[in-house]
Amino acid sequence: EDQVTQSPEALRLQEGESSSLNCSYTVSGLRGLFWYRQDPGKGPEFLFTLYSAGEEKEKERLKATLTKKESFLHITAPKPEDSATYLCAVQAPGTYKYIFGTGTRLKVLA
Amino acid sequence: DVKVTQSSRYLVKRTGEKVFLECVQDMDHENMFWYRQDPGLGLRLIYFSYDVKMKEKGDIPEGYSVSREKKERFSLILESASTNQTSMYLCASSSNRVLQYTFGSGTRLTVV
Numbered sequence: 001e002d003q004v005t006q007s008p009e010a011l012r013l014q015e016g017e018s019s020s021l022n023c024s025y026t027v028s029g030l031r032g033l034f035w036y037r038q039d040p041g042k043g044p045e046f047l048f049t050l051y052s053a054g055e056e057k058e059k060e061r062l063k064a065t066l067t068k069k070e071s072f073l074h075i076t077a078p079k080p081e082d083s084a085t086y087l088c089a090v091q092a093p094g095t096y097k098y099i100f101g102t103g104t105r106l107k108v109l110a
Numbered sequence: 111d112v113k114v115t116q117s118s119r120y121l122v123k124r125t126g127e128k129v130f131l132e133c134v135q136d137m138d139h140e141n142m143f144w145y146r147q148d149p150g151l152g153l154r155l156i157y158f159s160y161d162v163k164m165k166e167k168g169d170i171p172e173g174y175s176v177s178r179e180k181k182e183r184f185s186l187i188l189e190s191a192s193t194n195q196t197s198m199y200l201c202a203s204s205s206n207r208v209l210q211y212t213f214g215s216g217t218r219l220t221v222v
Contacts, residue, residue, distance in 0.1 A: 031209065032209045032210075034209070034210055034211075036213075041216070041218070042215055042216065043114075043200050043202075043213035043214050043215045043216045044200070044211075044213045045213070046210045046211070046212065049209060049210050087152075087153070091209060096141045096158070096160060096204060096206075096209075097143075097155060097158065097168070098153075098155075098211065100152050100153040101152065102150065102151070102152035103152060
């Protein structure tokens with residue numbers, strides 16, 4: 001069965017304390033892996049798409065990487081405004097549907 | 111700026127009422143989706159549509175129906191609202207060329 005598992009469920013960091021969020025997936029083939037950021041009470045906002053193992057994408061303090069079984073979202077020197085829930089999703093070939101993980105709630109303390 | 115607009119941010123309805131949630135996108139996207147989001151359960155797909163007048167069931171379609179009469183509009187209908195349909199409802203759209211979804215701001219529905 002296709003599945004996406006995110007860890008940890010919640011993470012508290014001090015401002016400037018770098019860390020990584022994990023997204024493990026099992027899917028028959030991979031059309032794309034997606035990272036989203038979601039602020040409380042709002043819809044998810046797109047961050048990155050990764051298509052194949054070895055690919056990396058960067059945006060400000062965020063860097064997403066992909067292997068054949070998992071993806072990492074690295075946060076370098078986070079700031080309080082990086083506090084949000086980060087969602088990972090995968091898309092299998094032949095479908096436009098996503099399979100979502102349950103997210104990692106990140107809190108960055110000043 | 112491209113947008114997915116959901117008609118209401120907050121909605122309170124009574125048990126048994128018929129409820130309409132509207133979603134409009136201005137990006138000429140082919141695909142549209144309705145999800146509900148609940149703590150601990152993540153996003154669960156209710157219905158999706160890949161073309162006008164086309165619809166497919168997602169993972170939790172029971173108690174819901176949808177309508178897509180125009181390409182830009184996708185409506186979610188709760189035929190007879192129940193308290194277990196209290197949730198955050200998210201609409202999303204995507205094109206066949208670019209895989210990522212664009213989400214609306216969500217509708218927080220409370221059924222009392």
